[in-house]
Amino acid sequence: MPRFHVPGPLTPDADLALPPGAARHVQVLRLQPGAQITLFNGEGGECLATVTAMGRSDVRVRLGEHQAIEREPLRPVQLATGVMASDRMDWLVEKATELGAAALTPVLTERCALRLSGERAQKKRAHWQAVATAACEQSGRNRLLDVREQLTFQELLNTAGSAGGTRWLLSLDAAAPRLHTLAAALAPDEPVTLLSGPEGGLSPAEEAAARASGFAPVHLGPRVLRAETAPLAALAVLLTSG
Structure with missing residues (x-):
């Protein structure tokens, strides 16, 4: 229907x-x-x-x-992701909505391919919210993915602690714990904030600052995933039971 x-x-x-x-x-x-x-x-x-x-x-x-039908996962997951090229961001917003993410915050980082400000940033936010709404219509979700206002990287670090719950940084550091191992030990309704970089990833300085701000690094495996693929793979691990 x-x-x-x-x-x-x-x-x-x-x-x-x-x-x-x-x-x-x-x-x-x-x-x-x-x-x-x-x-x-x-x-x-x-x-x-x-x-x-x-x-x-x-x-x-x-x-x-x-x-009163709900199709939301038990665990609220917020994505904070470096702004990517438009087609990749559209893909990420659509699929993150389908998988059940609660919110997505675009973040301006050193290596962002797309840099928006002012009216352009507001128009792009409205576009991404429309993409999320269409994905809700298709997937059966009755609550919208919240596409939040774009933040600078430092603004994200300054505000991330107020969200509560677990904070993880998707990292290429092979010494970091595997995400699926840590996720298995979480309570089913534990809130999670995931920080992921744009094309090219976060800079070494940004990753160090994120760790110092309470984002624990996690690893997705031996293969290097594209910027739009990594957060979706993490969502699949965190929300498959929802």
Whole structure:
């Protein structure tokens, strides 16, 4: 059944005009009055809705009962990742959403290929949030991945401690403990913050600063993974039971 994100309250038995993006999608699917769809607002749960009217540019639905369905993993995982080239960031946001990450913070590091500021940074954040929303629609998640405001590397280190839980740095240091070994010893609901670099990784100075700030290095194995692959591999280890 098609799923659509609709911001705002979803009140049972209410008559609702779908927002433009969802309405266009319903029209592209050629759904007709009487067709059923699923709506969620990103705050938890979902509800069935029945298409009642199709206009040239608008679609109206009648909402059914709210269903308190959750598909979130027990463990909240926040990704803090160096900003990568646009296509790689899009891929990471989409797949991190599907795997169940709770939040993603883009971080400006020394080796970032894409450097954004001001209005451009805000537009890119809105774009990534839209990518995450579409991935929620596809994957069945009823809570949105929170794409947070871009931080400098130092800002991240200054604020990371307030998140609580375990903090790990994805490292190429072969002497670092293996992630899957440490993850097996965590409580199922232990929050985790993962720090990962952009293309080329974190600089030696950045890695040293992260360690000094409480990020423990972890290793993913003998192969060198791309910047967009490493955090996804870590998420798969941390969230496979969720």
